[in-house]
Amino acid sequence: MIIAYHAVFTTYGTWLPNDPRGSYSKEIYNDQLRLFGEIKYGRQAPPPRKLLLKFYSEAACGLGRPAFFINDNTRPIIAAGFGRVVQRLNIEVPATAIMNDHIHVLVLRSKYRIEYIVNQLKGSATHALKLKRSPWTRGCWKVFINDTGAISAATKYINANPAKAGLASQFWNFVKPLV
Numbered sequence: 001m002i003i004a005y006h007a008v009f010t011t012y013g014t015w016l017p018n019d020p021r022g023s024y025s026k027e028i029y030n031d032q033l034r035l036f037g038e039i040k041y042g043r044q045a046p047p048p049r050k051l052l053l054k055f056y057s058e059a060a061c062g063l064g065r066p067a068f069f070i071n072d073n074t075r076p077i078i079a080a081g082f083g084r085v086v087q088r089l090n091i092e093v094p095a096t097a098i099m100n101d102h103i104h105v106l107v108l109r110s111k112y113r114i115e116y117i118v119n120q121l122k123g124s125a126t127h128a129l130k131l132k133r134s135p136w137t138r139g140c141w142k143v144f145i146n147d148t149g150a151i152s153a154a155t156k157y158i159n160a161n162p163a164k165a166g167l168a169s170q171f172w173n174f175v176k177p178l179v
Contacts (some may be wrong), residue, residue, distance in 0.1 A: 005109065006104065006154045007103075008105075008142075009059050009103050009137065011070060012134070013060070013065070013066070013068060014066045014102070020051060025041075026041075030063075033059060036062065041089055067097075074129060074158060075098045078128065082096065082172070084124050085124045091107055092176055093175050095158040104120075106151070106154050115139075134142065
């Protein structure tokens, strides 16, 4: 039985379907982006940073608008938006990492589907940022968790993400760690 979900969603233009790091996309819908390579399904060995930067600088012309990156100024605004959803839906969130180009969120099972929760998080954060257009990509990647050991592992993984990326530790008021 599913007891929790680990969802990951990205910001617009920061993890393309044909990203050299791999992706879980099944299709490239943008003809211009198709010119920059085929999908490398699943996680790939990290490419050299220079190659990744070259890919994104060239692929930028295929995007309909600039890529959206989260920074230290927007991170707490996004967290405030998330907090409103957590409170309104009365859901439990044991871990969240708000990275520069993606979000990790661990949500205990509730009466809501994880896709609905993610859409609510995205919408509330977009509203909190006062943006007219969503800074998020469609959908999310999700892992269904069915035991407490996996919840513990997901929590550790999510909480370690900011430090691995050189970001400060994150403590959000809507996150209630499991005891």
